[in-house]
Amino acid sequence: MKAFQLVIFTLLSFQFTGCAVLLGNIDPGSKKSEEYGYKDLSKFKSQWKKLNTQNSLNSIEMDLSAEEKNTRIPDVVYQSQITHSTISLNSSCKKSNSYSQHQLSDFTNTLLMGFSRIKEKHQTVTMISKKEALQTTILGKIENQKIKVRTIVTQINDCIYDFMYISRPQFFEKEEADFSYFVTSTRLD
Numbered sequence: 064m065k066a067f068q069l070v071i072f073t074l075l076s077f078q079f080t081g082c083a084v085l086l087g088n089i090d091p092g093s094k095k096s097e098e099y100g101y102k103d104l105s106k107f108k109s110q111w112k113k114l115n116t117q118n119s120l121n122s123i124e125m126d127l128s129a130e131e132k133n134t135r136i137p138d139v140v141y142q143s144q145i146t147h148s149t150i151s152l153n154s155s156c157k158k159s160n161s162y163s164q165h166q167l168s169d170f171t172n173t174l175l176m177g178f179s180r181i182k183e184k185h186q187t188v189t190m191i192s193k194k195e196a197l198q199t200t201i202l203g204k205i206e207n208q209k210i211k212v213r214t215i216v217t218q219i220n221d222c223i224y225d226f227m228y229i230s231r232p233q234f235f236e237k238e239e240a241d242f243s244y245f246v247t248s249t250r251l252d
Contacts, residue, residue: 095138096154096222102248104141104150108241111141111150141245143238148230150242152249156222167197167216167223174214174225178203191217191224192251202232211235213242219251 104111116136140151168186181203189198196217203210208231215226226249228235228242 094156096156096224096251098220098222098252099154099224100250101139101152101245104241104245107244107248110143110145111241112144114140114142114149116140143234143241146230146234146238148228148234148238150238150245151227151229152224152245153227154222154224156220158221167218170216170223170225171197171199171214174216174227175199175201175203175212177205178210178212180204189215191215191246191249192219194219194251213239215246217251222251224251 103113105113116139137151137153140149142149171186178201181201183202184199185201186197186199189196194217196215198213198215200211200213203212211230211232213228217224226242226246228239230238
């Protein structure tokens with residue numbers, strides 16, 4: 064299980080640079096959204112524990128400014144105490160953002176950096192808060208560990224939101240409903 068926790072930590076570190084790489088570094092002035100709300104997954108199901116992402120990022124990227132760290136830290140990350148799967152949400156906002164579906168695909172590809180030997184990839188357009196979102200599910204490897212990931216990326220007003228569910232393939236379906244609950248319980252304005 065320790066090897067899988069290391070893989071999850073590595074994959075989360077890729078997510079720390081996901082939207083922030085595209086928004087935070089190239090487009091300075093990005094900030095977190097303050098215009099949304101979500102239900103605490105740890106209160107819905109006791110197996111999910113909310114992680115302190117600030118401590119994790121401090122150990123990964125010590126040379127970043129406070130503003131860069133803020134845009135790279137996921138807003139919230141939960142980890143299953145049973146399977147070690149993770150569910151996360153990240154936001155990045157900048158005035159006058161206008162992204163197309165093609166650009167949402169680019170954001171998704173950035174979130175999935177580091178994967179090799181992708182055997183399955185399925186993309187669909189879905190709706191979140193009455194806005195189109197790009198949902199992508201892949202099965203691949205990172206650090207020689209099989210991982211299944213689902214991302215959902217959308218734009219609401221001036222903000223990009225990405226949801227991510229990372230799991231071992233054998234546990235993916237077991238906790239997929241928890242990820243769906245988290246996504247649908249999130250109110251994006």
